[in-house]
Amino acid sequence: MRQLLAQVTAALRFWSRLPVPVLSGEADPHGPPDMERLAPVLPLAGAVLGLGGAVALLAGCGVGLPPVEAAILAVAAMAVVTGAMHEDGLADVADGFGGGRTPARKLEIMRDSRIGAYGATALMLAIAARISILGDLVHAAGPVAAALVLMGGAGVSRIAGLLPLAMLPPARTDGAGAASGRLSRANWGIGAALGFALAALLAYGATRHPSSLAAPAFGFLAAYGVTRLAKRQIGGQTGDVCGAATVLAEIAFAAAVLAPLGR
Template identity: 50%
Template structure:
């Protein structure tokens, strides 16, 4: 048992306590939500053990999709229209995560403009945003907003909210693909601290995410073909980002994982829209 999961009195936590500890740490890492310290946590603000929290990541993703889904529903309920509802939903998602993934996308886009591997890694580490990063952010926000606005015009509100929740879960699992299948690109980055994730744990998380997508998607009123398209598109996006990372920097970083999550989110929504085409 990990020392980080020991209770203050030295008694090993129960399985349900371990589950909620992993969920709390996943939410703290991936968001700015005020997750309370659990009574049995010895060191709640330490870097989470990704080998453990990967199993709860699909559920954490669903939780992170709640505020964007509620913002979307509230805006439509107030008669603000699909476009303003989509903007408010994306704004809620960005505030929830503190633009965590968007920052990774911008850094990744800037780095791919470098001429050598070393130069690309240096650009990625730079906190400044260049022209590639700025364009990537604009396109990212535009595509997500447009996809949600179009979705609102094609499905019932419950189905749209379900799609937002499922996209949040699927995209975060897809964002792990580079971390699982590529080595860290540099010895001093966050990806090195995380380490290379186990493939068995990843496949378990992927299966759970797909299962959530099927069950919750059908319950929300999404067609099976649309759910399948979301799962496939998110997976392909994660694979594509891993391929780009391998080609450009021969490895992965935390920024690559963030970029993979954003691209997977867009891909999942577009995949669903293709399946729902009029």
């Protein structure tokens, strides 16, 4: 249990802006993350991050806000908790893949801190999708159910977002993707199994709909699509690619939970 707590704590420190305390025995708490060590427990850390959005959603609904406005609060809370790191990756990938003609130029654009038309459009569409889906979940299944789905999506999308690390080499010799290196498929698979089970149980507990048990598969499919696109566009992975895969996996999971409820 102590080792598990240390791994989850390290994951929260890297993937969030929460004031995570340093535990005794941590040699380099602020150093580069050990993906091999963190991947198997990442869904648990992701669910903890999702708790922040879930609390904001329930608070908004509790004071009488309509579903969409409560969903805006939840998405905003998630951005604050995570520092919008995954959204930043999505915008950079959209700008690079959309605006560059060669892999080198695409990578150059992705490193530019300025946001372009492709990135702004992708970011607005992604945020709109998350708010819309979450608001519809509140309307269709209730605030508590939507909060559970939010936590499940945060958990499964974090490990799905590491699929590029397990499948592709770094696209450049420096940066977050290169520092993380390749992630073994065995350790990624452990985290993926945990993420799938956790998200499926939360989704089914929220909706009692059998199709919810398969919803995590759509999150992994979205991440796989981003991974294949990155291989074709830049020949490998970067931290931005992982961020884009995370955002799209979260949206795909929530949409798959919502789809049968709207019939």
